[in-house]
Amino acid sequence: MSIFASSKDLINTLCSLWEAIKTNHEMSKQLIESKLIVQFRYRDPEGLLTVDCSDGNDMKIIVGKTSIKPIIEMSMKADVAHEFWLGKVNMPMAIIMGKVQAKGPVPKALALLPVLKPAFEIYPNIFKQVNKKT
């Protein structure tokens, strides 16, 4: 049983989080400068989310299938994503245990980790708000 009751809850939670990251000047500035396109593929429950910063101006958050080709693809169970945003995932251990798949240039994905750290603080509230509605 996942912490998320459905795919809809998962996507609503993570979309709200990314919208919050987008409005946080410090985080969004560095993400846009990276010009990366990162796709998150979740399972149990399923969910697909793409964050596209490729034009260097804006951050687009795309839910579901898209023709945009990601530079990095991160795949994991939805619960691992939840733990990650709580700041509780030991990334090297998760990789060794095969819990996280990272396709593409791993150094670019690692460069994002410190940028996203402030999001660990806003995630618990977002999770609570979105998941109490349903």
Place this chain on the structure above:
Amino acid sequence: MYVNMQPFLFHSPTKILIGPDTALSIAEIISELNAKTPLIITDSNLRKAGIVEGIISAIKQANLPIHIFDQVPPDSDLESVEKAVQIAKQNHCDIIIAIGGGSVIDTAKVANIGISLSANALDYEGVNTITCKLMPLIAIPTTAGTGSEVSAVAVIKDKKQKSKLLFGSPFLFPDIAILDPQLLISLPPKLTAACGLDALTHSIEALSALTANYISDGLSLNSMLLMFKHLLTTIKDGSNIDTRLATLVASTMAGLAFTNAGVGIVHALSHTIGSRYGTHHGLTNAVFLPYGMQFNLDVAKAKYALAWRSLAAQEMEKYLGNESAITKYIKANKSEADEKEAAQHFINIVKIFIQECGISINLKSIGITNLKDEDILELANIASTDPAIMFNPKEASVQEIAKIIREAY
């Protein structure tokens, strides 16, 4: 003792055959794996030195067809991978035999992705991206250092993008590793030293890694002891089969340790410098090792102290003689020290050992001159996102990494 240890996984699916002339039983091993058409991947130096010929004739005697790709360059690249894939496809090869150092074995691993999955290997760049078993791969190392014969990773250059590509997956473990010391006799002293110190770096970084565990610690410590006892003799007399075998087994043990526990900041720096300046991987590790250890000292002191005490308990004079700098240092400092002091002794003895191997621990000595402060900062930035650094026991800021590069320069 580990307190509140997280669950861990120790994965070591590679069957390891060890001993002089074991590589000559290759035909039996191919048949055990139900394969009929081998592709040998190797490099031209090894071919010229005649190292591969015994294995080729053993395969021919078994009436098996042979296809060979022998153009792997040091620090191999995607072009070599593609050439190997082409030969395998044209000839319907059903098993790969990699005979060489880390460059050859890594090429074989990545080529195996292209061959087995009929795909562009680049599409599998990253970690845990492969989801099914690949064609059988036999790895026969001719250097004692990388541990690639038992590891789940491979690194290949993309010359077009001027970057190094990392592939990491449990499906990249070779099926069989053959440790035949005869194949290493021709390895020159300098490479013997540099590769041996790559293995020592694996054991020390795996020992203090964030994800270290009881099993990897056992392998790391024993590997480290074997290297201290036998590497110097092997550098002096490369034809000593007993010490060749000991150092080869030590490097495989360190490979098993780091593929399960990770490496650290020394490898992150070595990957960065090696990729920019083309320096040998093991040699670059050797230069950074004492500085990386000193940086990690406060968080790794229990592990370094453990390593020092294991080393100090050995009768080193039996292996290195009474006049060796290693024996003398141990004798002079053997009496019980507190943990921090013991840990510092370990860093000191590692430094002495590297120097005894004929390597100066500074970047200038490996040809890196004219480093300006902006270069150092840029290199530190790159090292800060190298995957190896994830496993380092202590977080390092770009400024702290730059300081290590300055110290090593």
